[in-house]
Each structure stands twice: as structure tokens, then as C-alpha cells.
Amino acid sequence: MSKSTPKNKESSRSSARRKRDHVDIVLSKDVAFCEKTTGFENIDFIHNALPEIDYKEIDNTTVFLDKKIQAPLLISCMTGGFTRGESINRLLASVCEELSIAMGVGSQRQMLDDAARDKSFRVVREIASNVPLLGNIGAVEVARLTKDEYRIDDFHRLVDAIRADALVVHCNPLQELMQPEGNTNFRGVLDGIALLVEQLHCPIIIKEVGAGISDDVARRVLSVGVKHIDIAGAGGTSWSGIEIIRRKNKTGSTTYWDWGIPTRESLQMVNALRPEYPALQIIASGGINDGVAAAKAIALGADVVGAARVFLEAGVRGGKRSLKKTIHSWIEDIKRVMFLTGVRSVSELQRVPIKDR
Numbered sequence: 108m109s110k111s112t113p114k115n116k117e118s119s120r121s122s123a124r125r126k127r128d129h130v131d132i133v134l135s136k137d138v139a140f141c142e143k144t145t146g147f148e149n150i151d152f153i154h155n156a157l158p159e160i161d162y163k164e165i166d167n168t169t170v171f172l173d174k175k176i177q178a179p180l181l182i183s184c185m186t187g188g189f190t191r192g193e194s195i196n197r198l199l200a201s202v203c204e205e206l207s208i209a210m211g212v213g214s215q216r217q218m219l220d221d222a223a224r225d226k227s228f229r230v231v232r233e234i235a236s237n238v239p240l241l242g243n244i245g246a247v248e249v250a251r252l253t254k255d256e257y258r259i260d261d262f263h264r265l266v267d268a269i270r271a272d273a274l275v276v277h278c279n280p281l282q283e284l285m286q287p288e289g290n291t292n293f294r295g296v297l298d299g300i301a302l303l304v305e306q307l308h309c310p311i312i313i314k315e316v317g318a319g320i321s322d323d324v325a326r327r328v329l330s331v332g333v334k335h336i337d338i339a340g341a342g343g344t345s346w347s348g349i350e351i352i353r354r355k356n357k358t359g360s361t362t363y364w365d366w367g368i369p370t371r372e373s374l375q376m377v378n379a380l381r382p383e384y385p386a387l388q389i390i391a392s393g394g395i396n397d398g399v400a401a402a403k404a405i406a407l408g409a410d411v412v413g414a415a416r417v418f419l420e421a422g423v424r425g426g427k428r429s430l431k432k433t434i435h436s437w438i439e440d441i442k443r444v445m446f447l448t449g450v451r452s453v454s455e456l457q458r459v460p461i462k463d464r
């Protein structure tokens with residue numbers, strides 16, 4: 108295990124401050140993409156006037172990471188590691204458990220440096236005890252595995268602490284580049300991912316944070332044995348925007364605010380690799396803000412749909428009831444789309460035809 112040295116503890120504290128700033132900024136400023144959109148607004152379902160099904164028989168349960176969930180939904184990785192982060196995690200976890208959908212925790216980086224930070228993460232599994240739960244760590248930490256700065260046991264500890272069903276590795280070069288204290292040494296990430304795939308006892312999910320995964324990147328991670336990709340495309344929360352606000356725009360430049368591959372495009376690029384990689388599981392996220400958009404993402408090939416900011420806002424502003432109501436409305440909308448396109452199951456929805464508007 109990496110040691111809790113004073114230097115590591117300071118790094119863990121600064122990481123906690125950063126996580127707190129992120130939540131505060133997301134909840135108080137407009138951090139959406141300015142002009143770029145997800146692309147989902149340009150596609151439509153083909154209405155089926157003869158669905159030949161009873162609405163009551165529609166089943167939108169699915170299996171994700173070997174666990175059955177009531178809808179193909181995920182509250183994407185966000186937080187942990189500071190007091191408010193813990194209470195947010197408790198709220199998100201209780202809703203995920205009650206509605207039986209999946210959840211990810213925010214970056215567990217602090218746990219690598221300071222074991223005292225574990226609690227706000229552990230509590231998530233105590234509450235969300237039956238649903239798929241995703242651990243989370245940054246690509247640059249994974250690269251440090253290849254430089255002997257961390258050991259595989261450090262990563263085992265992250266997974267074991269929350270009995271994670273998978274470990275998400277967030278690949279966020281844009282965010283690190285825009286962050287004043289960002290780490291832009293991305294050398295060795297793919298080798299680190301390969302080591303995790305080989306040696307960790309759970310699946311690895313490769314994820315962006317809102318700039319999208321291209322087919323080339325997907326192919327490279329699939330070639331080292333990854334089977335799960337969260338495309339986290341552009342058009343929703345702009346992490347470049349958040350970091351620009353955080354450093355109070357000292358450079359005056361907003362050039363990269365809208366950088367990234369729109370979610371629809373990224374999803375289609377990655378989904379096109381399915382014939383070559385039949386075991387591939389795709390999580391679609393990035394600006395998917397309602398149930399109809401989620402249904403469109405599934406029709407474009409996603410197995411599960413994730414969202415972060417809309418769920419955070421619903422939960423923190425309106426409390427547990429409001430978050431439950433929001434997620435219920437997504438689930439109902441997915442069902443309505445299934446009815447109006449004449450399909451009974453999530454796997455049928457994945458094959459439903461869609462057209463450009």
C-alpha cells in the first residue's frame with residue numbers, strides 16, 4: 108500500500124478541496140457546453156402506429172456487470188472525499204438502491220494517498236448494497252502504476268473498500284490540461300490499463316469526462332482486453348468550462364470550453380466496433396438529460412445510460428424526493444418510447460430504427 112506520508116496527505120487534502128470546488132461550481136454556475144450539442148436533438152424515432160404490445164408487459168430491466176437492475180441507468184461518477192461529498196454520496200446511493208439502478212463514486216485518488224479518506228466512499232456500498240457500484244480513478248494515476256509509484260495492491264484496495272463491481276479509469280486529458288494543478292503526463296496510461304486488466308479482479312471501464320471517446324481510442328483500449336467503455340461525450344457538462352471558472356479565467360481564454368466529440372458521434376463511432384468486439388459493453392453519457400435522450404442513446408447501441416450533473420442538481424436542490432421523481436420520469440419515458448416504437452425489452456430497443464430529423 109502507498110504510504111500516508113505528510114506529502115501524500117497534503118496531496119489528498121488538495122484533491123479534496125478540488126472536489127469541493129467542482130461540486131460548488133457545478134451547482135452555482137452555467138457549466139454546460141456553449142454551442143456544441145450532444146447531437147441527439149437531430150435524430151428521431153420512427154413512430155409505430157401498430158405496436159401490438161400491451162404497455163403493461165414492457166420490461167426495461169437489464170443486467171449490468173452481472174447484476175439485474177430495474178432500468179438501464181447509472182448515476183455517473185461524481186464525488187467523495189470531503190464532508191459534503193459524503194452526504195451527497197449517501198443521498199445518491201440511497202436513491203440508486205431504492206430504484207435499483209447503478210452508481211459510480213467520484214475519483215478515489217485521495218484514498219491512494221491517505222487511508223483516512225476512505226469513509227465517504229465506503230458508505231456508498233453500505234447503503235447501495237445490491238446494485239452495480241463503480242470505483243473510479245484517473246488515467247494519470249494508472250500510468251504511475253507502470254513507474255512503480257503505485258502498486259497493483261493500491262488499486263485492489265480501492266476496489267475492495269467499496270466492493271466495486273468494476274473500476275472506472277477516467278481518461279481526462281482536456282480537464283488535466285485546463286486544471287491549474289493538472290497532471291499532463293499521459294505517458295504509460297495504456298500500459299497501466301493493460302496491467303489493471305490483467306491483474307485486477309474486476310472489469311475495467313474506460314471513461315472520458317465529457318469530451319468523448321473516439322473509435323481509435325476505443326480500439327486501443329479494447330486491444331488490451333478492456334470490455335466496457337463509457338463514452339462520456341461532449342454536449343453536456345463542460346469540464347474545460349469548470350476549470351476555466353475555477354481558475355477565474357486568468358488567461359481570458361475560453362477557447363477549449365466546447366472541445367470534444369459530441370455524445371451521439373462518439374457513441375456511433377464506438378458502437379461501430381461491435382462486430383469486431385462482440386463482448387463490448389457501452390455506457391453512453393455526456394449531456395443526456397432526460398429519458399427520451401436516454402432511449403435514443405440505447406437505440407444507437409448503448410447498454411446503459413449515465414448522467415451526472417442533472418442528477419446532482421435534482422438531488423442537492425430538491426432532496427431525495429426530487430431525485431427519485433426525476434429518475435422515475437426517465438424510466439417512464441424510456442417505457443413510453445418502447446411502447447411507441449413497439450418493443451418490449453431493452454435489447455429490442457437497441458435495435459429499433461431511428462432517423463435523422
Ligand SMILES: Cc1cc2nc3c(=O)[nH]c(=O)nc-3n(C[C@H](O)[C@H](O)[C@H](O)COP(=O)(O)O)c2cc1C
Binds near residue numbers: 316
Ligand atoms: C460534480 C461532478 C464531479 C465529477 N467527478 C468525476 C470524477 O471524479 N470522476 C469521473 O470519472 N467523472 C467525474 N465527473 C464527470 C461525470 O461522471 C460525467 O462524465 C460528465 O459530467 C458528463 O456527464 P453529464 O453531462 O451528465 O454531467 C464529475 C461530474 C460532476 C458533475
